[in-house]
Amino acid sequence: MELTKEQIEILNSTGNIKINAVAGSGKTTTIIEYAKARPKDTKILYLAFNKSVKIEAIKKFKQKGLTNVQVETAHSLAFKHIVIRSDYKIKKQEYTSAEVVELLKLNKVGENLTEYVLANHILKFVAYFCNTDKKTVQELNYLDTIADTKAHKFVTSFYKTIEKQARIFLKKMNDAEIDITHDFYLKKFQLSNPKLSFDYILFDEGQDASPAMLDVFLNQKATKVIVGDTHQQIYGWRYAINSLEKLDFKTYRLSTSFRFSQDIANLAIEVLKYKKHLKQKITQKIIGKGTTATIQSKAVIARTNLGLLLNAIKYVTEENKATKIYFEGNFNSYTYADEGASLYDVLNLYNGKRHLINDKLIKAMKNLDELEDYIEKTEDVQLSMMVKIVKDYGNEIPEIIKKIKSKHVENEERDKAEIIFSTVHRCKGMEYDEIHLADDLISEEKLEKLTDEQKNQPQLLTKLNEEINLLYVAITRTKNKLFIPEKLMPFNFPDSKYITKILEFRESEEDNFDDFPKKYWVNSKDVKQPKEKAYQVDEIRKKHKDAYKPWTYELDDELTVMFCEEKSIKEMAKHFGRTIGSITARVKKLELEEKYR
Numbered sequence: 033m034e035l036t037k038e039q040i041e042i043l044n045s046t047g048n049i050k051i052n053a054v055a056g057s058g059k060t061t062t063i064i065e066y067a068k069a070r071p072k073d074t075k076i077l078y079l080a081f082n083k084s085v086k087i088e089a090i091k092k093f094k095q096k097g098l099t100n101v102q103v104e105t106a107h108s109l110a111f112k113h114i115v116i117r118s119d120y121k122i123k124k125q126e127y128t129s130a131e132v133v134e135l136l137k138l139n140k141v142g143e144n145l146t147e148y149v150l151a152n153h154i155l156k157f158v159a160y161f162c163n164t165d166k167k168t169v170q171e172l173n174y175l176d177t178i179a180d181t182k183a184h185k186f187v188t189s190f191y192k193t194i195e196k197q198a199r200i201f202l203k204k205m206n207d208a209e210i211d212i213t214h215d216f217y218l219k220k221f222q223l224s225n226p227k228l229s230f231d232y233i234l235f236d237e238g239q240d241a242s243p244a245m246l247d248v249f250l251n252q253k254a255t256k257v258i259v260g261d262t263h264q265q266i267y268g269w270r271y272a273i274n275s276l277e278k279l280d281f282k283t284y285r286l287s288t289s290f291r292f293s294q295d296i297a298n299l300a301i302e303v304l305k306y307k308k309h310l311k312q313k314i315t316q317k318i319i320g321k322g323t324t325a326t327i328q329s330k331a332v333i334a335r336t337n338l339g340l341l342l343n344a345i346k347y348v349t350e351e352n353k354a355t356k357i358y359f360e361g362n363f364n365s366y367t368y369a370d371e372g373a374s375l376y377d378v379l380n381l382y383n384g385k386r387h388l389i390n391d392k393l394i395k396a397m398k399n400l401d402e403l404e405d406y407i408e409k410t411e412d413v414q415l416s417m418m419v420k421i422v423k424d425y426g427n428e429i430p431e432i433i434k435k436i437k438s439k440h441v442e443n444e445e446r447d448k449a450e451i452i453f454s455t456v457h458r459c460k461g462m463e464y465d466e467i468h469l470a471d472d473l474i475s476e477e478k479l480e481k482l483t484d485e486q487k488n489q490p491q492l493l494t495k496l497n498e499e500i501n502l503l504y505v506a507i508t509r510t511k512n513k514l515f516i517p518e519k520l521m522p523f524n525f526p527d528s529k530y531i532t533k534i535l536e537f538r539e540s541e542e543d544n545f546d547d548f549p550k551k552y553w554v555n556s557k558d559v560k561q562p563k564e565k566a567y568q569v570d571e572i573r574k575k576h577k578d579a580y581k582p583w584t585y586e587l588d589d590e591l592t593v594m595f596c597e598e599k600s601i602k603e604m605a606k607h608f609g610r611t612i613g614s615i616t617a618r619v620k621k622l623e624l625e626e627k628y629r
Contacts, residue, residue: 035065042284043069050238050281051259054318055300055508056291056463059259063234064092066257067101074231076101077254079109079245081237085461102230106245107214110221115212123211127155128372130392135210136197141190145406148393150194152410153187157198162215163271165247167223169199177271179492182408222248230254238279239265240272256281263304263316264505266457268498287317291463291511294320295528299514300507302522306476306500309483310493324465324511331452331464333506335499337366338417339472344453345425348435357439358449360458367433369414378403378418379429382625424616426625428600456502459509467510471517474499588622591615595624 035043039062042051053059067076078093078101080086086105093101104112115122132138132151140147157174166172174194178184187194205212206220222244235241235249238260249256258275265274289297297320304314332347334340340359347354359366367375373391380388382400389395397403400419407416425432441449452464456473474496482496507514510530518533525531587608594604605615619625 036288038286048256048281050276051284053261053286054289056289057286067098076232077230078103078234080105110218114217114220119208121211123213149409153194154197159215160271162219163242165243180411183411186409219244228252238275240267241275243273246275263501266501288319290321292320292322293530295530303504309479327465329464330466332468333454334470335472339470340453340455343470345432354450356441356449358441358446358452360454363440375418378422382422456506463509463511465511466513468515473503475519
């Protein structure tokens with residue numbers, strides 16, 4: 033293949049360097065060619081971001097005959113130095129708050145569930161320490177990681193207890209009294225101050241580097257190359273840092289993307305310019321030279337598990353198009369929180385069927401209100417999403433999940449899927465011919481509002497920077513076409529044959545349909561009208577003939593009777609000739625859940 037001028041400059045470089053590479057610019061190809069250009073008797077270490085990238089890299093280096101390159105992830109390297117030939121046993125799944133309560137014998141203090149909230153923060157403090165380059169827990173201020181006011185107040189009140197118990201928990205792992213976590217043995221590796229016998233170390237995805245692993249990297253005598261995209265940092269919530277901005281290495285750039293067109297490149301640049309609201313000046317250059325003309329792989333990408341599940345639910349229950357679908361990662365992981373609670377546990381709590389709850393934490397809750405109070409004190413985003421899904425879909429959830437699973441193909445048949453569902457985090461490093469974005473990513477309008485509200489809170493502004501990065505990453509997964517909610521588009525962005533704007537809305541009785549635009553699809557001039565019919569107000573009226581009639585006492589009584597008979601939301605919507613959103617909203621307004629379940 034013919035290398036670009038930028039790639040040739042990198043191959044000819046000497047000393048420690050950093051490479052800021054835009055999405056789809058051939059990072060791996062450049063790294064392989066860099067290794068190939070070094071003397072054959074040199075020892076090279078390539079640090080991959082995760083296991084799947086490692087497997088792919090091993091294959092590519094082997095194809096090039098580069099037997100002098102060792103490919104590892106940070107954790108696989110640490111595992112070989114710390115875990116092998118030790119008495120340590122690795123925890124197969126992450127510790128839950130309930131397990132920590134038992135292991136540390138935490139007592140109930142004050143309000144209900146305080147011990148579980150404490151356990152949650154102890155786990156987060158431990159993870160925070162393990163990912164930093166600090167030698168002791170006392171060097172850190174865990175409060176620096178907390179944004180929510182209620183959570184901040186709780187931690188402030190119990191800080192000494194949380195810190196002390198975090199140290200006790202770490203000691204138990206260190207003494208092999210309990211199973212160790214992956215974060216722990218990586219931290220122990222960093223603290224052992226290892227000396228790695230390589231001439232070159234190539235560190236990929238540097239914008240999301242663990243400070244602990246970065247410390248190991250910087251303390252080696254080898255020539256160092258770190259590569260990444262400063263605007264693809266999306267793991268700040270895992271305490272990652274953007275090393276590309278911190279390291280004083282000579283900077284090289286890869287600004288040509290071979291994945292997508294210039295139209296997509298222009299859109300990506302405009303999205304990055306949202307950072308002007310964060311007082312950042314963006315001068316990013318992206319040259320789009322992608323030439324993919326076929327559409328074989330299609331994907332729906334969302335910011336959150338909730339956003340993705342809502343799109344999948346709509347896809348299989350309302351549109352009912354595909355017979356084969358695929359979720360990046362294990363589908364079950366989308367219905368389970370990191371803490372171990374399942375969507376069904378939250379649903380059973382919602383219905384007051386506590387005897388059916390498996391998760392100890394959820395079982396300790398009296399009701400959904402108590403769970404929501406726990407969520408506020410711990411900033412548990414995943415549980416918050418589950419509560420939202422349960423409130424929206426209630427007892428229809430088991431049937432919906434069953435339907436999704438019936439259409440889901442296994443990993444080996446991924447290529448046969450008609451549509452792939454993924455969150456931004458799970459699809460990082462992936463690419464698809466056609467992308468449909470969910471509407472749960474940040475818009476410039478929302479960004480302006482939040483920036484104004486949080487201008488005196490640097491920590492929250494850092495999170496907003498990452499939200500912009502998430503939108504950038506999502507957009508740059510496409511090789512050809514992009515379907516994007518109109519609200520996510522930069523103002524006055526020109527029409528394009530590669531970009532189709534769609535106007536999303538959610539049905540509810542509060543919607544003002546008189547003001548609703550005539551077309552659901554808003555197409556650019558160069559794009560043919562999609563096969564799907566335009567979503568017009570009169571069609572909604574025709575489909576749901578009584579959707580706009582006011583609710584009467586008689587209708588409310590009839591709805592209450594059907595609810596007590598445990599009719600599904602879908603059945604009630606069909607009976608009343610209204611939308612699912614309208615029925616859900618009326619059930620909530622009449623407080624039928626609280627009164628009769």
